[in-house]
Amino acid sequence: MSARRVVVFPSAAELGPTLAHLVASRADKALKDRGRFTVGLSGGSLVSMLSKELPALPDLDCSRWLAGFCDERLVPFDDGESTYGLYKSQLFSKINIPDSGVLAIDPSLTVHECAEDYANKLKKAFPNEDIPVFDVLLLGMGPDGHTCSLFPDHPLLEETQKIVAPINNSPKPPPQRVTMTFPVQVLEGGEGPTLPAARVVPSQGELFWLIDEPAAASLTVHVERQSTAAKL
Numbered sequence: 001m002s003a004r005r006v007v008v009f010p011s012a013a014e015l016g017p018t019l020a021h022l023v024a025s026r027a028d029k030a031l032k033d034r035g036r037f038t039v040g041l042s043g044g045s046l047v048s049m050l051s052k053e054l055p056a057l058p059d060l061d062c063s064r065w066l067a068g069f070c071d072e073r074l075v076p077f078d079d080g081e082s083t084y085g086l087y088k089s090q091l092f093s094k095i096n097i098p099d100s101g102v103l104a105i106d107p108s109l110t111v112h113e114c115a116e117d118y119a120n121k122l123k124k125a126f127p128n129e130d131i132p133v134f135d136v137l138l139l140g141m142g143p144d145g146h147t148c149s150l151f152p153d154h155p156l157l158e159e160t161q162k163i164v165a166p167i168n169n170s171p172k173p174p175p176q177r178v179t180m181t182f183p184v185q186v187l188e189g190g191e192g193p194t195l196p197a198a199r200v201v202p203s204q205g206e207l208f209w210l211i212d213e214p215a216a217a218s219l220t221v222h223v224e225r226q227s228t229a230a231k232l
């Protein structure tokens with residue numbers, strides 16, 4: 001199981017550049033080792049953070065990136081709630097990722113069809129793996145502890161078969177979404193913490209929690225503090 005590092009920044013302003021460097025350095029390594037870099041993107045506050053920081057990096061080459069979505073809201077791409085739509089206008093338009101390097105959902109489908117269709121797209125993109133293994137999964141955490149569209153006490157937390165599941169009753173709007181499930185993120189373990197975000201424990205690789213001071217206020221676990229943008 002991977003070691004977890006909890007790194008606390010004074011604010012999101014200091015956290016953003018470190019996150020961008022982290023993504024770029026893992027991308028460099030993956031491109032050298034395997035010729036492509038696969039990243040799972042989340043929505044919410046991550047969109048504006050990555051859209052500000054990644055294009056600012058010198059010499060970022062995204063021509064061999066494959067970007068998928070850890071979850072997506074089932075709305076048209078021009079709806080302000082579409083995670084793909086937001087990344088397209090705020091980030092993809094500023095970096096050299098090809099259209100074929102972005103795995104978007106098909107929002108014209110029903111939520112069940114959409115989840116199945118997205119799972120098939122992932123299987124095609126990761127033909128040699130039963131469960132897609134991304135080089136980096138960028139997960140957010142909502143105030144209730146949800147990650148992706150996996151909400152506290154929701155039956156989807158128990159999903160063990162599907163890699164992408166539909167959700168019709170998201171407590172956070174919009175209600176219809178598709179989401180990667182824990183098998184894609186948690187490859188080991190199962191007991192313990194109940195908040196969805198805390199159940200993300202990859203069996204290999206690195207696990208970073210990058211958080212700001214307000215989010216760290218009541219933590220009792222060991223944390224590292226960074227006062228400026230640092231390279232991880």
Ligand SMILES: O=C1O[C@H](COP(=O)(O)O)[C@@H](O)[C@H](O)[C@H]1O
Nearest residue numbers: 042043044045046140141142148
């Ligand atoms: O609804 C969602 O929320 C989470 C957390 O968003 P944040 O704004 O609190 O960072 C996000 O990770 C997820 O992709 C999104 O669909």
